Amino acid sequence: VRIPGLRRDPHAPIGAYALDALPSAERARFERHLASCPTCPDELRGLAATAAELALAAAETPPPNLKGRVLADVAALSGARDLDAEIAALLSAPDALVASGATSAGGTATVVASLRAEAMVFTSVGLPVLPPSSVYELWFIGAGGARPAGLVPPVSGGAVPAPVLASGLSGGDAVGVTVEPAGGSPAPTTTPIVVLTLRA
Amino acid sequence: MSPPRPAREADPQGSADLDALLVRAGTGDQAAFEAVYDRVAAPVFGLIRRVLRDAAQSEEVAQEALLEVWRTAVRFDPARGTAVSWVMTIAHRRAVDRVRSETAAAEREARAAAFEPPPPADDVAEAVESSLEAERVRRCLDGLTELQRQSVTLAYYSGFTYPQVASALGVALGTVKTRIRDGLKRLRDCLGVSW
Numbered sequence: 001v002r003i004p005g006l007r008r009d010p011h012a013p014i015g016a017y018a019l020d021a022l023p024s025a026e027r028a029r030f031e032r033h034l035a036s037c038p039t040c041p042d043e044l045r046g047l048a049a050t051a052a053e054l055a056l057a058a059a060e061t062p063p064p065n066l067k068g069r070v071l072a073d074v075a076a077l078s079g080a081r082d083l084d085a086e087i088a089a090l091l092s093a094p095d096a097l098v099a100s101g102a103t104s105a106g107g108t109a110t111v112v113a114s115l116r117a118e119a120m121v122f123t124s125v126g127l128p129v130l131p132p133s134s135v136y137e138l139w140f141i142g143a144g145g146a147r148p149a150g151l152v153p154p155v156s157g158g159a160v161p162a163p164v165l166a167s168g169l170s171g172g173d174a175v176g177v178t179v180e181p182a183g184g185s186p187a188p189t190t191t192p193i194v195v196l197t198l199r200a
Numbered sequence: 201m202s203p204p205r206p207a208r209e210a211d212p213q214g215s216a217d218l219d220a221l222l223v224r225a226g227t228g229d230q231a232a233f234e235a236v237y238d239r240v241a242a243p244v245f246g247l248i249r250r251v252l253r254d255a256a257q258s259e260e261v262a263q264e265a266l267l268e269v270w271r272t273a274v275r276f277d278p279a280r281g282t283a284v285s286w287v288m289t290i291a292h293r294r295a296v297d298r299v300r301s302e303t304a305a306a307e308r309e310a311r312a313a314a315f316e317p318p319p320p321a322d323d324v325a326e327a328v329e330s331s332l333e334a335e336r337v338r339r340c341l342d343g344l345t346e347l348q349r350q351s352v353t354l355a356y357y358s359g360f361t362y363p364q365v366a367s368a369l370g371v372a373l374g375t376v377k378t379r380i381r382d383g384l385k386r387l388r389d390c391l392g393v394s395w
Contacts, residue, residue: 012374015381016362020296021355023363041280047381048285050388054356055288057337060246063259067237070266071230077270078228 014040018047087121087165090114103127103177103194111175111196119167120175124152125160130179137180138166139188140173141195149175151184174198215282222283226273233270240284241266244291251295251359258295265294296359340390348383351376 013030016022022030034040090096093114100110107126113119122138130136136152149166176192178185218239224232244265249258268290276286341349347369354365366376 012377012381015384016355016377018384019352019355019380020293021360021362021365021380023361045281045285046388046393047384048289049282049393050384050391051292051356052282052285052288053333053337053387053391053393054352055243055247055291056284057334058246058250058357059242059333060249062241062245062262063255066245066259066262066266067241070237070241070263070270071234073263073267074230074233074270077267078230082228 011037011040011043014043015047018044018051083165086119087163090117090119090121090165093117097198099175099196099198101194101196105179105193109177109194109196111198113169113175113198115169115171117167118169119165120149120169122150122152122164122166122175123161124177127152127161129156130154133182134179135182135184136193137178137184137188138164139176139178139192140166140169141176142170142173146176146188148184148186152177215284218283219278222269222273222276222286223278225270226276233273236269236273236283236287237266240269240287243284244287247288247291247357248295250357251292251299257298261294261298262291265291268294292356292359299359300361336391337387340387343390344383344386345379347371347375348379348386351379352383352387355380 010030010033013022013026017027017030017034034044091112093116095114095116097113097115098110099113100108102108103124106128107124109122109124109127111123112121124136127136132154135154138149138152139146140149141147147168149168150164152161152164155161174195174197176188176195178188178190178192180189218236221232221236221239225236241262245258245262248262248265249255252258252261269287272290276283341353344352350369351362351365354360354368355362360368362376362380363373365380366373369376
């Protein structure tokens with residue numbers, strides 16, 4: 001609402017802006033002004049810092065379980081972010097090798113591996129869903145035998161398991177999959193349902 | 201009474217330290233983020249609770265705000281403001297977004313506030329931490345005109361838009377806009393905010 005005869009000062013809303021007190025249309029208008037205003041950023045910094053002092057004065061001990069929940073969220077977010085980044089890096093590694101094959105249990109298993117990174121990403125589609133007492137376990141199979149390379153996360157029917165990133169790959173290793181008791185085994189206890197050979 | 205201008209100790213909140221921690225959190229350092237949490241969780245929660253009042257809702261919004269701090273820390277630039285400002289801006293915005301998503305509730309509050317003055321800074325029954333800081337801010341708030349003080353606290357602590365403040369206080373829109381800006385500047389000078 002404009003009062004006739006009164007010029008609108010484009011800076012006037014800066015205080016209300018610093019306190020998030022502008023209705024959205026005015027906020028958008030002020031942000032356009034802000035983008036080209038030489039003095040506003042400095043003033044806004046001071047007003048925002050002043051508002052922060054008001055917040056500090058309102059400090060109140062949060063419920064004790066808040067910290068655990070926030071840190072758990074952070075760990076989950078950053079785990080997913082790290083894993084995605086590592087998987088993306090491995091999939092685009094210059095020396096990436098790909099091997100894929102049908103398993104004797106059904107479905108297809110695929111491995112992308114980098115010897116330079118000494119790691120692989122395992123994915124699968126169509127593996128039969130196992131009872132909760134069993135799990136698919138991955139193995140690096142080399143001259144010295146089979147070394148555990150991780151467990152395929154269990155999924156309910158129809159879903160595709162998340163990719164498994166495993167490190168510890170050596171030159172000449174093949175990748176095998178066995179069905180093991182839940183929690184996995186230190187060495188294979190059943191015959192592999194598939195063994196994928198990595199070739200350059 | 202004219203409040204003495206409080207002398208600011210050299211970095212009493214260790215704010216430079218907090219800036220560095222937030223920068224480290226931005227690189228994905230979870231331990232640094234935990235240290236940030238320990239420093240800001242109480243004001244974040246207290247501020248949100250002032251705005252929302254409801255304890256359970258405040259806890260939920262505080263969790264969202266703190267997670268947003270983690271997600272956006274990579275964009276924090278200490279040359280453009282302090283970490284405390286950055287964090288409290290996020291917390292306040294989250295709180296007012298929640299309040300305004302329930303327009304009817306906000307209007308109800310605006311009507312109620314016309315009859316009931318906002319609680320002064322020292323009137324909160326719950327354990328208020330850093331009482332020195334609260335006392336310093338309260339004294340500076342007392343140094344404002346009544347209209348400046350009410351405009352600033354209704355906007356910040358109650359999450360009102362300035363038109364809501366105007367209607368709650370029965371004054372013109374332009375007056376509220378000016379009082380908020382002048383009140384904040386006077387507070388800034390009284391608190392010795394260095395930015």
